[in-house]
Amino acid sequence: MWKYQHQLPFGIGKGCFLDKSFEVICNYSGKYPKAYLPGINNLELLDIDSYYEGTIRVNFPIISLKNSSNAKGVNLLGSPFIFSNISNRFAAIGCDDYDTVDINNSTVSGGCLSISTCDPTSKRGCYDFLCALSPNITHIFNADLSYFYSQNISQKCRSVSVVEENWVGSKYLENPRVLKQQARGIPAMLDWGEEIGSCFEEFSSYSTICGDRENGCSIKLSSGYICRCDAGFYRPHGLCSGTLLCISGHNCSKCPYGYFRYPRNSTDCYGGTAYYSYFTRKSRVKYIIIGCSGGLGLLFLLVGIWWLYKFVKRRKEIKLKQKFFKRNGGLLLQQELSSNESNIEKTKLFTSKDLEKATDNYNANRILGQGGQGTVYKGMLTDGRIVAVKKSKLVDETNVEQFINEVVILSQINHRNIVKLLGCCLETEVPLLVYEFIPNGTLYQYIHNQIEEFPITWELLLRIAVEVSGALFYLHSAASIPIYHRDIKSANILLDDKYRAKVSDFGTSRSVMVDQTHLTTKVQGTFGYVDPEYFQSSQFTEKSDVYSFGVVLVEILTGQKPIRAINTDEDKSLVGYFLQAINENRLFEILDARVLKEAKKEGIMTVATLAKRCLNLNGKMRPTMKEVAFELGGIRTSTGASILQQNCEEIDFVDGDISGHSLETGSSSTGMSILNSSSAFSIDAHPLLSNKWG
Incomplete structure (x- = not known):
């Protein structure tokens, strides 16, 4: 009787032989069962010699x-x-x-x-x-x-x-x-077979027949080849290392896929290694699929990691923005806006992305000016408006409530000679303020760096003085909540496209209660413009703004800077130099040439006298901004300004509007400044574009 139990690739029963040629059937009709091969004329199978002999x-x-x-x-x-x-x-x-x-x-x-x-x-x-x-x-x-x-x-x-x-x-x-x-x-x-070398193959259910662990498996390769996975190398779900046989009678003149001839002239086939390039065609296809799948899987993994990184980064950014927004008083500002429904549109909360886009990510080419408290950038909002974005250097976390109060008040100021605060951004480490953009530079530039293309005239200088005095009068008296500017100087007086004056830089401004006469604060301001009385007492009053405006009048008359760059024994302070000249009746010796050329003597004397009163060391002896504004208006009338123009400008003294109200604080601080530039402003050669322009 043939012992068929462990004689692969032969086998009895479906799934137990490699293909039909190796199928064995048993006949039990005789005394002893006999084995037959139905695939080859039903010959009786007597024995199977060694697998390796084939x-x-x-x-x-x-x-x-x-x-x-x-x-x-x-x-x-x-x-x-x-x-x-x-x-x-x-x-x-x-x-x-x-x-x-x-x-x-x-x-x-x-x-x-x-x-x-x-x-x-x-x-x-x-x-x-x-x-x-x-x-x-x-x-x-x-x-x-x-x-x-x-x-x-x-x-x-x-x-x-x-x-x-x-x-x-x-x-x-x-x-x-x-x-x-x-x-x-x-x-x-x-x-039926001849051993020709070793093999290293993978299993596949349709081409593999396996016995027990002692006898391994037989794997049918390309036509004419079988790989027997030897005992000891049996791997049910992996690869098989074993002996390669060429099935006799088939075209075995060429090596199967996965095998090579070595040396070059040899007719023998040698088994390949575990490298994919030596696998069979089916193996190669499978491993190509596995490789592609693995590549796609790796790609998806990398995309997933990148997405997760972006998600985590985005979450951190959102939390950081929320932290800054809360720290900078955003919740308080929202509460104030919601309690003043009629003013909601007057103060806009910009996002950090809005301002990054508007300023081209704060490009250095967009810088309009830099000062001690921050940097000002030119930008364009998505609606096409040109704006100035103030990026402060410092923030006082102890005065958040005062800062929000000041933002609300300043954003509601509606006066033609005061730079309009359009809104702010509280999502950044320091608050960002957004102002209307003023294109034609500062009064300081026109006085001290005279421009040949547009020589400034006495009539224009006098008109600017009238407009500035009217704006300060509005802040001090006409507004429902008095505001002290605290940094009046020619560099903070901007000129728009029609050369109208615009008071700017409310970085050190304070709002006060109606019944308050002064503020006690740390001395701040610009050397040469600071009220000596405020410097000594640290008490700032509305008359301190009057003193600073008096210095601006002296600049207009003399064309000289508040601190004179001289090497003589004369007073380096322009104020001291001016007062000494008046006391010595030498006023006309120190006046600017264009003033002497264009202005009438009576008008010069009136302005000089008004400036002297504004510069009185005793603040109580100084005039109010209301008095200054009306006196300057009278001077313009006497110099021949048109009645219609004069009437319109008189209306401007009280035509501003501030409908908001202060929070329950006695003083407030923005801690911000605006447009402190040393050069004339002009529209960029490459203006920013809004979204709708691409």
Whole structure:
């Protein structure tokens, strides 16, 4: 009985053999069960030799000639099996009257056995002869003797067959009549595989048959090859390292995918390594798919990591903005806006992204001016408005409530000669303020750096003085909540496109209660403009703004800076120099040439006298801004300004509007400044664009 349990690639039952050629069926009808190969003429399977030898032993039928030299035999076409030329012999049986047979053009007499050459050397009355199997016999064995040999065998020979050489040596020589006694067949050897190298393959369910762990698996490769996964290398879900066999009878002249010939001229195939380039075609496709999938997976992983990074970063930015917004008084400002529904649109809360986009991410080319308290950038909002964005350097966290109060108040100021605060951004570390953009520079530039293209006239200077005084009068008296500017100077007086004055820089401004007469604060301001009384007492009053405005009047009259750059023993302070000249009746010696040329003497004396009163060391002796404004207005009338123009400007003294109200605090602080530039402002050569312009 054939022991089939561990003889891969052969097997009994569906799924237990590699393909139909290796299917084995059992016949239990006799005393002992017998194994058959239905794929090759239902030959009885006697034994399977070593897997590495690639041979099996079958019971080969004896073919009767029936008085003919041609009879059908065994056909192995379509299977991996071939007749073994090495292990088999051709047998002619029952040649009783045979005397001389011509085989391969050699005369053979006596009909006696010669296994090696089929050339009998003795006449011992033998009835059979055996010859080496013709190399032409591979898949088909028919009893067409003339096909295999040069001449027909005598018809006296009753039968022919293929017989295993080892069986002949052990059985036939002992009993020469044994061939005739084997009625049901004689043992023959069939080749089905030849070991040609090692292999390293992956499993796939449709091409693999596996036994137990001791016998491993057989893997069918490309046509003509099998890889046996040896015991000890068995991997149920991985790769198999084993022996590569070329299935006999198939086209094994080329190495299968995954194997190479080495050396170059060798005909042997050697197993590939674990590198993907040596895998089979199916393996390569699979690994390409795995590689692509892995690549896509890695790509998705990287995208996921990037998205997660952006998400976490975005969350941190949002939390940081919320932190700054709360610290900078955003909640308080929102509460104030919600309690003044009519003023909600007057104070806009800009986002940090809005202002980053407006200023081209705070590009250095957008800088309009830099001062001690911050930097001012030119920007364009999405609606096309040109604005000035003030980025402060410092923030006083202890005065958040006062700052919000001041923002609300300043944003509601509506006066033609005061720079309009459009809104703010509280999402940044320091608050950002957004003002209307004033294009034509400062009064300081026109006085001290005279521009030939637009020489400033006495009439224009006087008009600017009237407009500034009217704006300060409005802040001090006409507004519902008095505001002290605290930093009046020519550099903070801007000129718009029509050269109208615009008071700016409320960085040190304070709002006060109506019944309050002064503020006690840390001394702040610009040297040369600061009220000496405020400098000594730290108490700022509305008369301190009057003193600073008096210095501006002296600048207009003399054309000199508040601190004179001289190397003589004369007073370096412009105020001291001016007062000394008046006391010595030398006023006209220190006046600016254009003032002397264009102004009337009476007008000059009136303005100089008003400036002297504003510069009185005793604040109580100084005029109020209301008095200053009306006196300057009268001077303009006397110099010939049109009645219509004068009437319009008089209205401006009280025509401003501030409808908001102060929070419950006595003083407040913005801690911000605006437009402190040393050069004339002009529209950029490359203006910022809004979204709708691309």
